[in-house]
Every structure is written in structure tokens, then in C-alpha cells.
Amino acid sequence: MPIFTIVLIGTITLTTIYGFYHPDFYEKSSFNVGAIKHKKQYYRIITSAFVHVDYTHLVFNMISLFSFAEFVEIEYSSNVIFLSFLFSVIGGGVFSLINNWKNDNYSALGASGGVCGIIYSSIFLMESGSVYLMFIPIPIPDIVYAVLFIFVSYYLMKKGTDNIGHDAHIGGAFTGIIYAIYVIPWVFKQEFYLILAMFLPFVVLYLFDKYSAQ
Secondary structure, three states: OOHHHHHHHHHHHHHHHHHHHOHHHHHHHOEEHHHHHHHOOOOHHHHHHHOOOOHHHHHHHHHHHHHHHHHHHHHOOHHHHHHHHHHHHHHHHHHHHHHOOOOOOOEEEOOHHHHHHHHHHHHHHOOOOEEOOOOOOOOEEHHHHHHHHHHHHHHHHHHOOOOEOHHHHHHHHHHHHHHHHHHOOOHHHHOHHHHHHHHHHHHHHHHHHHHHHO
């Protein structure tokens, strides 16, 4: 039974609901570039994963978290889930900070970075070859899902019309892959072309956009 996954989901749900009714807690927990950069409130990188925009955002993240973390925890251990989530939250937060360094007003929240890390860890740690999503009755090949998700997140990150940390999706996903390689190093050689299909186009697009903006 995935005890840690259930405890993690319960904790995130309770802190999110508490934040809905306590604006000060909500504000102090959210990811904010200015607060992190100037006030050195680095804790926001982690606490922002425990608050959400609304119930829809919360429920979607928690269902996604359980759907993927359950099998990884049973197959490996609660320690793998804990570290995958923690490192991915941090990785997503660091990427968000770097990507929005010049925008002190940039704010975001949600466990999406950690959830994406676990999703991508599971793609490389488990051998199903497919990803099952809500509302889609057929399995999606993991290579299709992995590549498509990165580029959809990148598009939404550039669009920047909501308060959801799409930057963290990308940073968390890549961190999850790196952690999966740490857990089972041979996966890097086995899935080299899948990893390259995600990393290389993203890096090229990201650097091109940064260069074009100068």
C-alpha cells in the first residue's frame, strides 16, 4: 500500500485548503521571484508546492500524483517517491527562478513541479511503455506523452496568462528524469533517444527565444 503517497496527498490537500481561508499563509507560501531574490525567502521554492490556485488545480494534481506515485512506491520504496518529489519541486523552482529572474512580480504555486518529476520518473523507472490519463480511454505511448507534455508546458510558460507554474512543470520533469537515471543508471543508455528527443529541441528553442529577446 502506498502509505507515503497517501500521506503526501493528504498533507498537500490540507495545507491548500488552509491557504484558501488564510490569505497571509497563502501569500507567504507562494513562489515569488522578488521575495526569493531580495528577501532570501528560499523556503518558498518548497512551500509553493503545498498550495494551489483553486480546487480544480488541487484535484487534478492530486489525482495525477496518486496515479503515478502509487506504482513507483510499490515497486521501489517511499524513499524514492519522497526524493523524486522533493528534488523535482526544487528543480522546478530553480528553473522558474532562473527563467523569471528579471521579473520580481512573477508568482506561481502548485505541486505540479513535483508531480511532473514523479510522472517522468515513472516513465523511466517502470516498463509499461504507456501512460494512462484521465478522460482519455486509450494508453498514450510514453515517448509521445513525454515529448508532447514538455512542448505544451513550454508554450504555456511563454504565454504566461495564468498563475500556474508551467516553468516548474519543465524543471520538475527534467529533474525527475535525472533522478530516475540516478536510481537505475542503465536507463540512460536504454532510453537515450527518448531523453534526447525531449532535451535537445527544448534547449534549442529556449536558447533561441532568449537570444531573440535580447
